[in-house]
Amino acid sequence: MHELSIAMSIVEMAQEEAARHGSAQVHAVHLRLGLLSGVVKQALLSSYEMACEATPLEGSQLLIEEVPVEVFCPKCELPRAVNSIQWFCCPECGTETPTVLHGKELEVVALEINQ
């Protein structure tokens, strides 16, 4: 259960970024979360609430966009979204591939702050 420490990093990062833009109040944090990031969405959401307590982010929302796993198929020579993270293969031609292009994301992409 490392979601709490990750949630605390998000809160810290959001506070710093908001301050850089001259605002102390954050309404929402937009996060991209890859299915291979090793972070569980539900656990992160509840940890986020805890991490926000007694900070300027209390009451703010964490909006998570889940990023599917995309691999590079060497046969089709194209990026492909896998059907399951239990089988890393091209959904079109079945070629197995270890090359992961997307799905490890854990990034704050935007903030909603007061003017």
Add this chain to the structure above:
Amino acid sequence: MSPEPRLIEVRKNVLKQNDVLARALRERFREAGVLAVSLVSSPGSGKTAFLERMLTLLHSRYRVAALVGDLATENDAARLARSQAPVKQIITGTVCHLEAAMVQNALVGWDLNRLDFLFIENVGNLVCPSSYDLGEDLRLVLLSVTEGEDKPLKYPTIFNSADVAVITKSDLAAAVEFDEAAARRNIRAVRPGMEIFKLSAKTGEGVDDCLEFLDRRRTNSRAEERPLTRTCS
């Protein structure tokens, strides 16, 4: 009335701090010519037994050292110290994984230039360690024959994040009717092409192949990354 909130773009990796430290560690390992190998597995898969065997065998030919992560005890470090190699325990407290900063702190006082191999044993956990880069050159994921062949399918993220899979406790395979073909299939489903070793740290079966692999990796990475060393000296 409060004004409408404003949307600002950020685009920052949440684990940036860890990743920056990990990159710096990887660079230090490269410069010092040390191969850093981390071990991840569930608790009780035999990481410490594997490491004990590896350290003992490598110690005669190479300069080896290990960092071992644990929540509370120093038992593993005490056990590994029998190999004569320098071993340092990282006690993580309530933290369920190692982070690059912990590795960096544990290395204080060690001269990496005097090492050929550095092993980093993560906390026994198949979930949390997958998110944290420790700057290692190779991540080994261990799977013991007693755990069941479908472990890779249950924890695809960590198996996918590893470079090498090691099937441990092979001496017990027959007793637990371990289906090796299924295990290999499952490992390669979540990480196609992954190198797999099967061994017993207890009897020594299969250990040589893994040792040779690490030896080769170290030689290759040194040849690739330090091309000027020989010509200059």
